Amino acid sequence: MSNCRQCIIKRFNALKTLTNEELECISEHKTSLIIKKGENLMTEGNAINGLYCIKDGKGKLTKLNTNGKEQIIKFIKGGDILGHRSILSEELVGLNAIALEDMHVCFIPKGDIMDTIKENNLFSLSLMKNISHQLNEANTSISQMAQKPVKDRLAETLLHLEDIFGVDNEGCIDVLLTREEIANTIGTATESAIRLLSNLKKDGVIDLIGKRIKISNKNALKNISEGY
Amino acid sequence: MSNCRQCIIKRFNALKTLTNEELECISEHKTSLIIKKGENLMTEGNAINGLYCIKDGKGKLTKLNTNGKEQIIKFIKGGDILGHRSILSEELVGLNAIALEDMHVCFIPKGDIMDTIKENNLFSLSLMKNISHQLNEANTSISQMAQKPVKDRLAETLLHLEDIFGVDNEGCIDVLLTREEIANTIGTATESAIRLLSNLKKDGVIDLIGKRIKISNKNALKNISEGY
DNA sequence: GAAATAAAATGATTTTTATCATATTTTAAA
DNA sequence: TTTAAAATATGATAAAAATCATTTTATTTC
Numbered sequence: 001m002s003n004c005r006q007c008i009i010k011r012f013n014a015l016k017t018l019t020n021e022e023l024e025c026i027s028e029h030k031t032s033l034i035i036k037k038g039e040n041l042m043t044e045g046n047a048i049n050g051l052y053c054i055k056d057g058k059g060k061l062t063k064l065n066t067n068g069k070e071q072i073i074k075f076i077k078g079g080d081i082l083g084h085r086s087i088l089s090e091e092l093v094g095l096n097a098i099a100l101e102d103m104h105v106c107f108i109p110k111g112d113i114m115d116t117i118k119e120n121n122l123f124s125l126s127l128m129k130n131i132s133h134q135l136n137e138a139n140t141s142i143s144q145m146a147q148k149p150v151k152d153r154l155a156e157t158l159l160h161l162e163d164i165f166g167v168d169n170e171g172c173i174d175v176l177l178t179r180e181e182i183a184n185t186i187g188t189a190t191e192s193a194i195r196l197l198s199n200l201k202k203d204g205v206i207d208l209i210g211k212r213i214k215i216s217n218k219n220a221l222k223n224i225s226e227g228y
Numbered sequence: 229m230s231n232c233r234q235c236i237i238k239r240f241n242a243l244k245t246l247t248n249e250e251l252e253c254i255s256e257h258k259t260s261l262i263i264k265k266g267e268n269l270m271t272e273g274n275a276i277n278g279l280y281c282i283k284d285g286k287g288k289l290t291k292l293n294t295n296g297k298e299q300i301i302k303f304i305k306g307g308d309i310l311g312h313r314s315i316l317s318e319e320l321v322g323l324n325a326i327a328l329e330d331m332h333v334c335f336i337p338k339g340d341i342m343d344t345i346k347e348n349n350l351f352s353l354s355l356m357k358n359i360s361h362q363l364n365e366a367n368t369s370i371s372q373m374a375q376k377p378v379k380d381r382l383a384e385t386l387l388h389l390e391d392i393f394g395v396d397n398e399g400c401i402d403v404l405l406t407r408e409e410i411a412n413t414i415g416t417a418t419e420s421a422i423r424l425l426s427n428l429k430k431d432g433v434i435d436l437i438g439k440r441i442k443i444s445n446k447n448a449l450k451n452i453s454e455g456y
Numbered sequence: 457g458a459a460a461t462a463a464a465a466t467g468a469t470t471t472t473t474a475t476c477a478t479a480t481t482t483t484a485a486a
Numbered sequence: 487t488t489t490a491a492a493a494t495a496t497g498a499t500a501a502a503a504a505t506c507a508t509t510t511t512a513t514t515t516c
Contacts, residue, residue: 063371066454071371088353089360094367117353124352125316125345131359132317138366139322143291143299145373146415150473179494187374189474194495210482211493226294378503407464417504422465438512439464 003027004106009055012079014126022116022123031107035059041097041105042082048093050109052082057103058165058175061095062184072185073138075100075164075175084127085134087113100175145187148227153186154196155225158206162215172212200224231255232334237283240307242354250344250351259335263287269325269333270310276321278337280310285331286393286403289323290412300413301366303328303392303403312355313362315341328403373415376455381414382424383453386434390443400440428452 004027010016018026032055035041041052044064054076061074061082073095076082086093087110117124144153158173165175177185183193197213200206205221207214215221232255238244246254260283263269269280272292282304289302289310301323304310314321315338345352372381386401393403405413411421425441428434433449435442443449 063367065371065375067375069375071374073367073370085360085363088356089364090357091361091364094364118349121346121352124349124356128316128352128356128359129318131356131363132313133319135313135359135363135366136317136319136322138363138370139291139301142301142366142369142373143293145370146299147293147295147297178492190493191475191495192473194493198495406462418463419465419505420503422463423503426465 017122035099035103055104245350263331283332286328400442
């Protein structure tokens with residue numbers, strides 16, 4: 001089992017604030033797991049008894065609607081932490097975390113997290129900062145969902161995906177999503193998402209290389225996302 | 229100037245965890261202010277240098293869209309605290325806080341808040357709990373905005389408003405909103421909101437008494453909000 | 457208390473988006 | 487490698503929601 005002190009992924013999250021002593025302690029209690037593509041790491045409505053730190057891999061956070069449709073709330077990748085919201089609010093898990101590709105994840109028991117929150121002020125502050133930032137993003141998202149037309153939201157989402165996942169060696173957004181998943185992110189029907197992607201391609205704003213998407217005119221896409 | 233130790237509104241928020249000593253200190257530094265109906269307490273994009281505690285009055289948290297339209301993200305009332313998200317994430321204020329009626333508000337400087345976070349673990353935990361809960365609510369909101377039709381969202385919003393503000397002595401939801409504000413909450417055109425309210429009245433689910441709204445069949449409204 | 461202004465209500469029409477149907481392409485499985 | 491299944495694509499149509507126009511009703515303001 002690897003040691004948390006040596007793990008460099010933690011520099012991207014609140015665990016970077018832990019002392020060597022705290023890291024040793026957590027190392028002893030943590031477990032590592034592999035989540036295969038399509039599998040759930042967390043499930044909506046369940047209790048959670050620890051914090052997950054994603055070492056590697058991409059995933060989606062989703063919510064199942066009353067009509068049975070999936071809504072993608074957020075994308076996750078290596079360096080992200082999960083489960084702290086539920087632990088801190090003492091509520092059940094609110095979202096499903098599903099692997100988009102195989103993920104390596106570490107699990108740290110709740111007790112250790114709570115102990116560290118009590119002992120290490122920098123850790124508390126870092127967690128608060130993380131959640132506060134997420135809340136701000138969520139509020140922006142509410143506004144955009146409520147007021148922007150589907151085309152604008154699609155443009156916004158493509159820019160956002162490139163921001164999070166970067167591009168591969170051909171310049172394509174480096175995450176493989178089905179058209180349905182794109183639709184479930186922007187909140188529209190799959191056919192509508194497909195149609196709008198085709199339009200963006202026709203207008204020379206993006207390229208569709210199989211399932212992969214390449215943003216060929218970022219400025220145009222930005223304008224579209226802002227309603228021009 | 230009143231003393232925070234005597235103030236009972238704090239039992240509704242994180243300030244309830246403060247020691248008498250901390251309360252004395254904050255009492256000395258706090259300022260009280262009155263925000264008249266329609267005035268801004270916080271403004272999107274501004275820096276903030278403290279935390280607001282609402283003693284009394286109702287308000288809305290809004291976001292201005294690129295198209296100039298207002299989106300209402302959340303309603304606030306006595307007992308709520310504001311500004312902590314921005315302080316904790318070290319980001320600019322993300323939302324406008326606008327009084328729906330005259331509000332009494334206390335302002336506590338950032339320095340005192342940060343000192344207390346460092347000294348009082350219960351306070352930190354309580355703040356985290358508050359923001360974590362808000363994040364969960366926001367995620368639910370994203371999902372509903374993205375996937376529920378306008379009628380369902382209106383039903384949902386009416387139930388939510390009654391939950392937050394309660395009812396007056398005639399059983400009407402105890403907050404006065406314009407039809408435009410209702411539309412800006414559910415993310416639709418004012419005319420659509422008006423039309424759907426009229427339909428709900430025609431169907432005997434709600435009553436419209438002037439500008440006020442009375443839920444006359446809560447179960448029916450719940451069903452509508454869930455798409456039945 | 458009358459005039460002016462703003463808000464609410466409703467009809468007609470257009471635009472946007474979803475649904476249904478079907479064809480084509482891609483991926484997975486036998 | 488062939489077949490089956492799933493995903494993508496596109497057209498036609500229906501439904502939902504926005505916009506524009508106008509009237510009625512409240513609310514301010516002088």
